[in-house]
Amino acid sequence: MVAAHPSADEEALLDWNESPIGPPALAVKRVIDAAGRLHRYPRGLMEEVAALAAAHFGVAPGNVLLTAGVDEAIDITLSIAARAWGVKPGFDGYEDRVLANGKEFHPIPLGPDWQPTAAPDPAIGPDDIVYLAQPGNPTGNLHPAEWIAQVRAAAGHVFIDETYQEFCSGPSALRRRADRPWDPRLLVYRSFSKAAGLAGIRLGCLIGDQETIARLEPRRRFMPIDAVSLNAVAGLLEEPEFMDRLSAYVREARAGLTARLRASGLFEEVRPSEANFVLAKPYPQAADALAGQLRADLVRVKDCTVLGMPGWLRISVSSEDDRARFDASLDRVVQALPV
Template structure:
């Protein structure tokens, strides 16, 4: 028999001992923890649904590359051993791939972890980190965690306003975060705009150019931050990830390319065994499969066209041009209510209040079958909001 007070499979139990309030740093008092999208299994259990489609977290809709699956199977035989704390083989492969030194590569448990470690390594009370807004919450949350001051610069027509960001830089600014493309709007800046920014940004500032969706973008005006800025001598840390097109989001592997001094500082605050051995091996096996990357890039291009058609067909607006694998759908004050209505029908999308956009939803381009399910669900849900 379920214990009294139990809900949704959770049993009510007595609280453990409280701690003195002064134990927790004051800088954390106003923080709201990042809320990931709900897992499919949880939505099915809570709502009693047979089919649930998750289009909330900008994951690639396909699993690991075939070579990565083989590497994962081999790596499981050594799971009694700690992973390589320095990710030596993966770091060497990345250094060779990009033509930089091993000491200029940092490998961590996702690009998001690098943002956190960099904030810990560089920011103190009162130090500033400037970013466009709305954007990825970690650009704000991680500086706040260490007592830093995030400076939010409003987007211009859904894109980072790089001139306004430069104007927001002060002598206390240490970091500028630029998402290209931006999450959650899916838009990006041109090469000319980024060139002008890097030519003007003061030398005391480190720019973090987040290119998590790099492999999806096929716009010829989209710059390669490693080749065009890091290797050109700009003070920049370029972030990339294996979570998106490589299909390894569940293994958490990201990397950054930047100066040896920055990489060394990150290593000083990074956990000793940050990236699991399975993740390292899967990432390493994925690097050389250019054919699979191209196949997935083409599949994403087709999925984005289908998603765009679906959203337009439902009479909804979105930011653009979107160059990643998701759309920023503008629904006004009904965003949270529409999110709930879609959820009850089995479609998980992302409400964007934590990203600074409470009037919008982010919808990921899934498989054609998933987008078809979304289309049918929108035709049921949207008329109630007209």
């Protein structure tokens, strides 16, 4: 149920990785100011942004490794594991990158509530890495802290993907007692592309103990992050209040979107989300009409069938104008369906 791509003058409802309040002003300024230097390598920018990121997350620069998105972070971390695990349904990028690197991927099944159905598989061992999104992707929910602690005790390394952390109510895995050393088995990924809704850039960072980060750094490609992305994130980190404003907007709008979906009468289930989208399952008798209307109105939502969640739609938090267009589409479907 994905609408056709709009033409240049026909904007579609925001995708789930885009900012509903536009880009941060300082990010735009940094990019514009840097435009005249695009003929030069971004020397020093990696170090500048790594230092800004370290300060933002409250860690030392040696704990941070910038990466060109989560795909590069997965590729790099696979170098320290013999095989990998990840939940199903879950982010398909983990399995794709594991298989592309010629390693085994083992699924951890989730139940109907999208939560683990049992204790961690006893086969998980010290040569393994487990990839976990927290909040979940595409489920938008939080896995129990006790279960994650059990996984961390069993695996050689655990990669906690906190791409949507800025929008959730749970604590970050980065929160720890200052008098305790960093767990060398823990790697945390944070995405600036998602935290600021900057879908046009690919930049995030791995955070871990300094010895592990130093071990992983040589696996990174030469100059893996372009100057535009680096300048955009440098500007973003100089304007931290933007992420606070975006987070507050998403939380409030997400509650309104959830209520609107439930009140429409078109969905048999709408689940709470800790991300910047909401999961909803249309009634079978409404599904085709809804799909057709959204397509006609150029409203883009994500059909989660390909993600292992048949019948579910992922609907992003959007701007007020896009929200009004989505509401109008729902109203048209309600009016067209028989009583």
